[in-house]
Amino acid sequence: MNDTINFINIEGLKFFGKVNASISHELKNILAIISETSGLLNDLTDLAKQGKDLKLSMFENCSASIAEDIQRGFTTIKQMNRFAHSVDIPIKEINLFETLELTINLSGFLSFASKVQINNSDQETKSILTCPFLLQNLIYQILIFTYESVGPDGDIHIRIDSKNNDGAHLIFSSPAQLTLKGFPTQKIQKTVDVLGVELNINESPHELDIWIPYVSNKIIVLAKELQNDSYTGNDKQD
């Protein structure tokens, strides 16, 4: 196994673990809310049995709240499932907007996540041939860096600019200027190198710009390496 594949595997496993831990935390919070709400519903039912005159709306509010949180749970599980399947095919064509949206949602489960807005983006960009799981990992790492930069009350703005015929720009900015001290970390730089994307810090306006070619030479080489690697052959999907 060469260094690049080793890097993808080790960092990928760490990323997978981190995302799963945050999803399990989210699901536990959802279940805790449902548990408290059904507990309140039981408390109210007991009081009603004892003859206490209670407004019907109190019961209705509880059941509406439970339904809402079950929906939140379903949405979380749907994202978990999409994320789990992102490792099925190591190199494939993806829609950048969908990948960005999923990664933002996954990072939103982190307790220190800031508010993220996708602005003026081209949702139907040309497909990008990439390693989807590694690209998610890169976007996730950059989101964490920007969250730590602006804090939980800060705002992160992201836009996709796909006017260029050769690729798309993924641009991160914040109304409260991003502090990029120590950026990029060694891990982010290595991920950038493996993916064959480019990282630029624009000074005016202060933005972080990832240039993602629709097809990079590094991805073509990586695809061949992965094909030759006995441990990373494509599995059939369930």
Place this chain on the structure above:
Amino acid sequence: MKVILVDDEKKFINMLAKRLALRGIQADAVFSGEDAIKKVSNKAYDVAVLDIKMPGISGIQLKKKLSILDPGLKYIFVTGHGTVSKSDEDLIQKDFYLSKPLDIEILIKRMNEIGKLGL
């Protein structure tokens, strides 16, 4: 018993406050460490129930700040994780911690124990 509940999960903490109120326990719910500091600066509480992981000030950092404002305040920590990390465990070893979902009867029992033991 006057209780302050601090958790960024607004619905969770509001439901818990309602259930405690039905059991005769006055509980104020706030959704951040910053709001908890403001509350404790203006009102005396017996017990603070703190979520360990919150955006901004964590539950453990919050305990340090609240202890300066009210040295007599007692603490119960709540975590959404199955276990707390070793470093967190060292910091809250003298306090109770409970995992979500909470059993309200156990929570009340712990609140009463804290009162009696004067921890």
